[in-house]
Amino acid sequence: MTLRRLGIYSAVVVISAWVALPLVLITLAAFSPREILYAWPRRIWPERFTLDTMLFFVRSAGVLQSVVNSLIVAVLTIVLAFLISAPTGYALARYRFRGRDAVQLAILATKMFPATVLSIPLAVAFIRWGLYDRLIGVAIVHATLSIPFVTVIVSSVFVGISYELEEAAMTLGSSRLQAFLRVTIPMALPGLAAAAIFTFVLSWNEVFAATILTLNNRTLPALIINSVVAAGAPLHYRFAGGFFMVLPALIIILLIRRYLLTLWGVTVR
Amino acid sequence: MVVADAELPQVAPRGRVDWTPYLLVLPTLAFLGVFFVYPMAQAIWLSLTDQQSGALSLTNFRRMGGDLYFIPAIRYSILIMAIAVPLQVALGLVIALLVNSRFRGHSAFLYLTAIPIGISDLAAGLIWLSIFTERGYLNAFLDAAGLAAQPITFLTYEHTSWLIGAIVVTEVWRATAIVMLILLSGLQLIAKDYHDTASIFGAGRWQTLRHVTLPLLRPSLQTALIIRTILAFQLFATVVALAGRQIPVLAGEAYFWYSLYRSPNVASAYAALILVLSAAITFGYLRLLRQRELEMTA
Amino acid sequence: MAEITLQHLRKTYGKVVAIKDLSLDIKDGEFLVLLGPSGCGKTTTLRALAGLEMLDRGRVIIGGHDVTALPPGKRGIAMVFQSYAVFPHMRVYDNIVFGLRMRGVSPGEQRKRAEEGAELLQIASLFDRYPAQLSGGQRQRVAVARAIVMQPDVLLMDEPLSNLDALLRLHMRAELKRIHREVRSTTVYVTHDQVEALSLGDRIAVMLEGEIVQCDTPARIYNAPANRFVGSFIGSPPMNFLSGTLRTVDGRLTIERDGARIPLPPARKVTAAPADGTVLVGIRPEHIEVTAAPAPEALPGRVVVLEPIGAQQLLTVRVGDDIVKVSTPPEFQADAGQQIWLRFNPDRIRLMDAQTGAAILS
């Protein structure tokens, strides 16, 4: 019994280190003075921490604007994704109807064929539709990618809220809409917030579509990859950029931890 | 396929033919039609038309196939997938089983190991770049341990196997979390009764795992395999961050043809190829697994 | 004034017929219990009455108004759900006044009525709690209070006691009776528990497969079941049923079986003649007397088992191919296999048609 415990805990320690160590190291790199990143022998622990590297990154041409762009795209994505998928999530949770399985399948399929296949033909179409190099165009693609996730979270949220509560409200004099707004929505808010946060992460992180669909109005990942590929950005810029992009992920996992399993809890029969 | 959600409540609104649910799913279906089905069709169409004349032709595929990077791109994409996916599934399974054993602190462990799902492929590439680069942390550790007097250059075309190794490590680090979450949610659907029954019949832990848990977990394992394999063809930013174009991959080539050579048609040919490969692999997996099932039940 | 009339209600779910063709009149202030086995359509009937179900056919009339097309909130009803459906994100007080707020009742009046309701249910001290901080019994009181502060014409309850433990259930049963006496709303109460039904109802409507098979006072339901199903559903142990032959001997109706002849009192008449003289004799366990010596009107049987059940004993007897349950006093003694004779109280015998199971004796 104790041998088994020992086994479990050593595995846990090793795996935790494997996940955590790179995160610690990129943090160190982002706050180390620039010189030591290029020096040999290479110090692991800098003798002093500095904001210079991060400041250099943030002040580099286009970075601030691209962060703003990323935020705008993420917010637009959340709005679009909710307008489009929240009603479907609600329908899947509250109604049995013919074609329900087909709808679920169609939504799941989007999880299977993401950005790469969509972006290039869409870029061609967007040029025609006047959406190319515009943030709304990127948001549209990100919304498409987030549909399966938002749908399953929203539907699991509503499945968890008994419809009888709405019915009770109706017997007490509410209209259908009032019952939904006053009873179901307040209870659904934390779950819906988790869906919104996940959508934010998805959009914030997405590289391929953002790169293909923009030229001047880059999002942060698009800007970074472009400066790596085309301009050969220096190492400290890359490390600071990497750290900057990871930052939201850490906070966000904490916020949505209850829904982690819902996001990917999908089974192929 | 089914979303593993709870049983529908019996109290769902009742009525004759109620059109409300159809109205509610309409926006999603319309949106998916315009921004998902249409671009897929468009990708195939673009890849089959000549960029100049607009006539139907196979020029794009000829240009793609004749390109220096094409064969390596296919080779490396498949190679990286073939190494990384089994590792992700194995490690993901270990983590999921550990979490499911509900040791003290298992939730903290779960959240920690889930962090990479919030990290983009680009950021992951940059993180591991800080480790594998010439003056990076790996060399620093080796130096501190007295194993390398001079920094070793890991990320160079002279050692493609090292480059591939770095990419695989990064991919395993980043994407195991997804596999783990799929498997864990599968594990939690398996009723505890099965395990109790197995232990009543005297099965040990390993026997229970092999003969009870893993077979019951098969649907989730399948899903994890399919999703990871397909996503492996999307591999792009990690590779660019670590290896530039020294290790060409399919999605990367699509990007370079689009951005560098300004040829959406050849890029579309790559997109179509990825689409076909993804579909073929899903189909293949399902066929293979179904066949097994038949043999087993026969 | 809120008498209820249900006219020819029908409700189907695809091929499942939940309510067949249900008509029922409920008097103002009456406590009516819908009783029946699980799946017989009680909840569906109640929900149709509340306006939560669209009917395929039929009309619902409350207090003289046809409310068939009205939404639940406009029918003058209030409902207590089986799950209680107490809003988890609102404090007890806000739960209780929810309906009053929806009605636009003034805050002062809200407070007054909430306090009255809370006093009736003894939950005034819980006003500031959230439902998660309440026990099941307290949650249920909140659900009842929320319904009665509406001063509804009609109060609907769907198995409100089924989620409580046995002791609390007994207690709440008495409470509900008291509350009904005070508020006097017409009450429709759904349950599958016959004891609850007998103790609460002014009248009981027994349902089977989407139909009402008998609607009557508890005493009549118990003593004069309209058919075999009602007799075997009510009472524990339920009514015994044995086959026998009905004859007229010396001008009196007489039941014959296993050589015994049970003459019926002259006042009792057959309402419909059985096809071939074969009938089902229905008799409750407490209306059978056990004797050690044979008598012409006593049926011979053998003891199977004798079980003490508190104030009484339950004797299981084999009579021919039938099993008969008898209630005996606590001092009664018998051994397994022992030969005994059973004497049925002729005033208490019910006769049912052997084919249809319908009662045929006045």
Ligand SMILES: Nc1ncnc2c1ncn2[C@@H]1O[C@H](COP(=O)(O)OP(=O)(O)O)[C@@H](O)[C@H]1O
């Ligand atoms: N939403 C529904 N969909 C399909 N069948 C239903 C639904 N609700 C009830 N039923 C069926 O209608 C019948 C009556 O149900 P119900 O009124 O809930 O019974 P009771 O409350 O008496 O147990 C049952 O056969 C049940 O299966």
Ligand SMILES: [Mg+2]
């Ligand atoms: Mg019911």
